[in-house]
Amino acid sequence: MKKWITCLLLAAMLTGLTACGGGESAEPSSGGDVTAGADGAAAEIAEAEEVPEETENPAEIDELPFTKEYEGHTFTVLSHELPDSSIAWKVVDIYTEELNGERINDAVYERNLAMEERFGVKVAQNLQGDPYSVATQLITSGDDSFDLFQTNTQDQCSLVVQGYLLNMSELEYINFDKAWWDSTSIQGISIGGKVYYAIGDSSLNGKKATWVVLFNKVLMENAGVPDLYSLVKEGGWTLDKLKEYGEQIAQDMDGDGVLTWGSDVFGIGLQHEVVIPLLLGDGTKLIDVKDDGTFDYNMSAPAIVDAMEKIHTFLNGGDHYILNCNDYDGKIASQWVEFRKLFMADQIGFFMGHLGTVTLVGGEMNSDFGILPFPKLSEDQESYYSTFQYNNAYAVSVPKTAGNPTRTGLLTEAYQMLSHTTVLPAYYEYTLTFRNARDTDSGEMLDIIFGSRNFDISLAFNSTTGMQGFLQDAGKAESFNYASAEAAKKKATTKAIEKILETVLLG
Numbered sequence: 001m002k003k004w005i006t007c008l009l010l011a012a013m014l015t016g017l018t019a020c021g022g023g024e025s026a027e028p029s030s031g032g033d034v035t036a037g038a039d040g041a042a043a044e045i046a047e048a049e050e051v052p053e054e055t056e057n058p059a060e061i062d063e064l065p066f067t068k069e070y071e072g073h074t075f076t077v078l079s080h081e082l083p084d085s086s087i088a089w090k091v092v093d094i095y096t097e098e099l100n101g102e103r104i105n106d107a108v109y110e111r112n113l114a115m116e117e118r119f120g121v122k123v124a125q126n127l128q129g130d131p132y133s134v135a136t137q138l139i140t141s142g143d144d145s146f147d148l149f150q151t152n153t154q155d156q157c158s159l160v161v162q163g164y165l166l167n168m169s170e171l172e173y174i175n176f177d178k179a180w181w182d183s184t185s186i187q188g189i190s191i192g193g194k195v196y197y198a199i200g201d202s203s204l205n206g207k208k209a210t211w212v213v214l215f216n217k218v219l220m221e222n223a224g225v226p227d228l229y230s231l232v233k234e235g236g237w238t239l240d241k242l243k244e245y246g247e248q249i250a251q252d253m254d255g256d257g258v259l260t261w262g263s264d265v266f267g268i269g270l271q272h273e274v275v276i277p278l279l280l281g282d283g284t285k286l287i288d289v290k291d292d293g294t295f296d297y298n299m300s301a302p303a304i305v306d307a308m309e310k311i312h313t314f315l316n317g318g319d320h321y322i323l324n325c326n327d328y329d330g331k332i333a334s335q336w337v338e339f340r341k342l343f344m345a346d347q348i349g350f351f352m353g354h355l356g357t358v359t360l361v362g363g364e365m366n367s368d369f370g371i372l373p374f375p376k377l378s379e380d381q382e383s384y385y386s387t388f389q390y391n392n393a394y395a396v397s398v399p400k401t402a403g404n405p406t407r408t409g410l411l412t413e414a415y416q417m418l419s420h421t422t423v424l425p426a427y428y429e430y431t432l433t434f435r436n437a438r439d440t441d442s443g444e445m446l447d448i449i450f451g452s453r454n455f456d457i458s459l460a461f462n463s464t465t466g467m468q469g470f471l472q473d474a475g476k477a478e479s480f481n482y483a484s485a486e487a488a489k490k491k492a493t494t495k496a497i498e499k500i501l502e503t504v505l506l507g
Helices: 002-018 038-049 103-119 131-140 153-161 183-189 217-223 228-233 239-249 272-280 302-316 335-344 357-362 405-420 423-433 440-451 467-476 482-506
Strands: 074-080 122-128 148-152 211-216 266-270 287-289 295-297 322-324 348-354 369-372 394-397
Touching: 074 131, 103 122, 103 405, 103 423, 122 131, 131 148, 131 153, 148 153, 148 405, 153 394, 153 482, 211 217, 211 272, 211 357, 217 239, 217 348, 228 369, 228 440, 239 266, 239 302, 239 348, 266 335, 272 302, 272 467, 287 482, 295 482, 302 467, 302 482, 335 348, 335 357, 348 357, 357 369, 369 440, 405 423, 423 440, 467 482
Parallel strands: 074 122, 074 148, 266 322, 266 348
Antiparallel strands: 148 394, 211 348, 211 369, 287 295
């Protein structure tokens, strides 16, 4: 709750800043009363500044120098140029030319202006259709024309194993204990203390790619479903509850005895990939890398086998209330668009997807909807854990061709820190006021979702391990065969992880 309130306050201050249109700041006349002003706004700001130092969160404290040592440098971020059809993932968090009244646009402008005013550097973007290939070509040729690479974690991992990135944990000024870095995911990213890419507050796709459960408030009310926000906060939001309420919501509207796409109301809408956030939602790690570079192979642990069996039962026993989008591959044109339309048309109660879905449905959906974390597998579980779509969650990395690593470390840390007080609160405000998700309870849910994101290295290095496809196949198998499938894959998985760790640790 505290973080959500902080983001709202920062967003409110940001709105006030951008309303000035980037012009000169108004200053009180000599001897004037600085606490005067419309609605006592200045007094409130002054009061906020008088918070006792001992109450400050060390993770929020700005410890970077004020220096113009690198004045004139252009801090360039290489990332993706995506088509308009990929609206959920378009990169809008690096650069904008001017203020236009749109929250995230103006927040990006203000952050970049702060970078220029404090360090004398300009922020620029280099967007490419295939940034991975471009980054590879530039790095192998020794080109240092970009400072930071922003792409999905799976592409970052491919660069890691090729030895193309610097260890960010060794860069001066980088401090992963700070609030502008996703510390819980970075713990999973770290290999033997080395961190070659990291998720920070500058990359909004690192937030959007997080798995969440959206729920249609109209269908909940009609079905008599209790207050879900309270259930989450009390620790009782579980897979069993999701199933119970999904069955409660489902309706055979045409009375033909079968739930049909477009004709009936489904309790839950999902895809095969949800096996991953459901499994990692209990905090488990399939491969747990230790600080010394060794690892625990947990895939055959009884707890994981039991969890996979529960998930398999859930995914394969719900024809009477679950709509699995993958069942319609090749059968419905624009399948994913039409799938989301069912949620918007009050024909799906719970939509299990990524947070970017809010952007895709919020502008046109008439009914109110809310945001929840993925459910626990058991009420005995202490916390909720979320994870990502690893092929969409953007992280940042520093190429080994960085001409001045000290400068890159300082500016990268500043870029994240200033994003924390501009871009992040704007994203919170945008997400929670984007049409119907505008409730403070959803804000608290985002704090829970972002507060404990479970990052598994075997999924990040999927191109080497093939873990994503393996888990999806195990989840959709006609009969539960995880234990035998895992046993058959164990040797290959172990060798893949050993290869990854050897490459990284020797790099």
